[in-house]
Amino acid sequence: MHDVAALARVSVKTVSNYFNGYPYMRAETRARIERAVDELGYRLNVTARSLRRGSTGMISLIVPELDQAYFAELAQEVIDVAATFGLTVLVETTSGDRDRELEALSGLHRQLIDGAIFDPLALGPSDAPQLGGGLPLVILGERQFEGLADHVLIADEEVAHRAVSHLVEIGRRRILLLGAGSPGTHTAILRRRGSEAALAEAGLPVDGDLVVSTDGWTRDAGAAATARALDDGRRFDAVFGFNDALALGAQWVLLERGLAVPGDVAVIGVDDTRDARFAHPTLTTMSPGRAQIARRAVELLVSRIREPETENGFASVTADFELIVRDSTVAPGTLNSTP
Amino acid sequence: MHDVAALARVSVKTVSNYFNGYPYMRAETRARIERAVDELGYRLNVTARSLRRGSTGMISLIVPELDQAYFAELAQEVIDVAATFGLTVLVETTSGDRDRELEALSGLHRQLIDGAIFDPLALGPSDAPQLGGGLPLVILGERQFEGLADHVLIADEEVAHRAVSHLVEIGRRRILLLGAGSPGTHTAILRRRGSEAALAEAGLPVDGDLVVSTDGWTRDAGAAATARALDDGRRFDAVFGFNDALALGAQWVLLERGLAVPGDVAVIGVDDTRDARFAHPTLTTMSPGRAQIARRAVELLVSRIREPETENGFASVTADFELIVRDSTVAPGTLNSTP
DNA sequence: CTCCTTGGTTACATCGTTGTAGTGAAAGTA
């Protein structure tokens, strides 16, 4: 920067001003600096700027795992949106592990970032005190840390309600709630509550045998739990997978056992991942509006970073969702199967 | 750091030495510093260290897209391995776009990183001059920049050869090479060459009708191209998808059209993504040894960063691969279908 | 008994920016 200043015959500070869009500058000065920058191929040193400013222009996105399609797709969206704000995204994965979630919030990378977008799996409201101490934070998924961070919410109860209602509308009575039992995850509790509300409204009983827990929310887990349910002789005419991975795992097992989807059993998921569109049959799912979630999360985080203490003015926005009907609940050319 | 030094009654430099494992220090001094650090809850400022040292401790992983399972899984591995070296990974996606690949190498993030692991899609040998000018670089996939960067290679020809040989061994004669035609990608050319070599060795003709190009290497593209091939009335008894996504797309279309897999058509892919294990039927695939690739890539990059100019001593390592036979080529309980 | 080495520590300058305070000049106000 000194060299540029020398070549343009101005002070270093003026060059700095040039890069920071300082308005009061003669056009001629600006032009001289521009020429000098070009000639020397100079680039502003981000590290020095970070040191001086005390902020890095980086944010973390903290998610359980990238090899789950939902998170990979979310990460992509967040990276793109952040770029429009001049922010760089550091993707952290935790495997849903408590220690790794805490580490991501307060560990080594803590001082590398200006804020974080966090999709907690293991951490809950009781961990509030350990929440990154003053780190600007946007929580994804559920209102867990009321009054401590901004939230971008998925309307879990409503999403589940809509999914189950759809199954009821096409005439299903015995719905396997896949993922409902996994204790410790708040999302599971809310989606279960929404599901049961929908059943109740339809005048259907909640059968405890059909509330199934899984070991994680992966295809493997969905497949295994569904296989177990079938082996136990539980009978059902629909599966509500609490995410697409679970639903796809279930569908795989159903087909494997010679059951027809949706003929014998209808299947619905949540997330609208790319995989859902390419399953066989294609998977009906609840789309959570991923692009919207990413955009709102980054926007909230940016304004929190800019104004750290808008005293307790923590915001919550809820993303829109949408039912996307595909072949796993209503086969093409099939009459609506409502009696 | 000044505060720590004051509390421990030593100089700042001694505290710095403590953090950098400087060996000549009295145990008693070390203990005093340790106590002071604990008491003040002090953490070394990474930004200042980066400024002073001229290196950031971050590396880029530059891949086409995260929502392709192969890259998501690779990213996860690279992040984990890098962490064992104390390195932070910045994941960049390019959509296989030329400009974005160049931007990732020499753009804004250039000075944020000490090196990059790069899986090029659009860039080829002719772009060598624009290659990040002195940025330590490890290229993934193919030997494209001989003498300019280290490489971790996938034995594309051998992998393809083995895949096609497997299909031939189970008695297939007319094999659709899915992804072969996409011009511009070197991987495609090598895999095609390996495939054709295997056919030639088996005394089988190469039918141009069965060399099919796709619009990208996604499920969508695989499905579309396969559908087109069927519509054109081309006949084949096996599909070699140049990656798992293509193969799964193909398999989906085949089942959709009422063909049996592997009864009528066997399907094989490359990558051994998680999806391959959960396809219906499960997908036979060539495993490229992802963990090994990640480890070697990070190791090469680290040594390149430590010794920037081991004059032209650029290394190439080739990862091991393995054929993983699943139900899409040999149905369980089926006799080996070789005549 | 001096001269050199090795161990343990320190003072200081420096990495490349940007905030603060301040300097002239030109323009607007009383």
Place this chain on the structure above:
DNA sequence: TACTTTCACTACAACGATGTAACCAAGGAG
């Protein structure tokens, strides 16, 4: 005319670490 305001720019000191050179002790070589 004198006085404030706005404009365009500058000098200097930080931000928090680390490399360099140098220092003082203690022990070994000559």
